[in-house]
Amino acid sequence: MKNINMLLRLAGLLAFGAIAALAKDAANVRAYIESDNGRTDIPVPVKIVEPRVAAEQAGQTVEVEFVVDTAGEPQNVRLLGATDDDVGLAVCNAVKYWRFAPARPNGEPVAMKVMLPVVIVDSE
Numbered sequence: 001m002k003n004i005n006m007l008l009r010l011a012g013l014l015a016f017g018a019i020a021a022l023a024k025d026a027a028n029v030r031a032y033i034e035s036d037n038g039r040t041d042i043p044v045p046v047k048i049v050e051p052r053v054a055a056e057q058a059g060q061t062v063e064v065e066f067v068v069d070t071a072g073e074p075q076n077v078r079l080l081g082a083t084d085d086d087v088g089l090a091v092c093n094a095v096k097y098w099r100f101a102p103a104r105p106n107g108e109p110v111a112m113k114v115m116l117p118v119v120i121v122d123s124e
Contacts, residue, residue, distance in 0.1 A: 040104040043068035043112055047099035051090035058122040060084060062091040063115065070109040072100040080115070091118050 038044075063080035077095050082088030095116065102109035 040107075043072065043100040043103050043114060045098060045100055046072070047097075049094045049097040051094040053087050053090055053120060055122055057084060057087050057120050060087055060120045062088045062118045062120070064088075064092055064095055064118065065113065065115050066095060067111050067113050068100045068102055069111045070102050072102045072109075074098055074100075074114075075111075087120065 060083045062082040064077060065080050066074040066077040069075050074095055077092050079085075079088040079092050082091070103112045104110070
């Protein structure tokens with residue numbers, strides 16, 4: 001089975017509606033992580049784990065919701081919507097291993113809810 005990477009778009013934080021850069025390979029993942037570096041009003045990704053899914057899943061969008069806690073770890077990851085439940089589950093399981101710099105709107109870390117639409121794209 002041919003593997004593909006996913007294109008990640010942090011399309012909206014419930015509280016701020018921020019948009020992050022896109023990532024689909026190792027170099028772009030680093031650029032995505034660095035795109036919000038230094039922001040304190042939203043959780044900023046510092047480690048992204050990409051799921052591997054079958055190439056025929058390209059074009060699907062998976063919507064995931066979770067809370068980034070004060071330690072920067074995703075909690076209560078849940079699937080909001082996916083065309084294919086197996087792809088949705090793979091994305092949810094990968095997001096559980098993401099790490100963030102937590103939001104610090106007033107200097108202290110706070111937990112924040114995040115909605116993450118993920119578009120699956122063929123990496124080739």
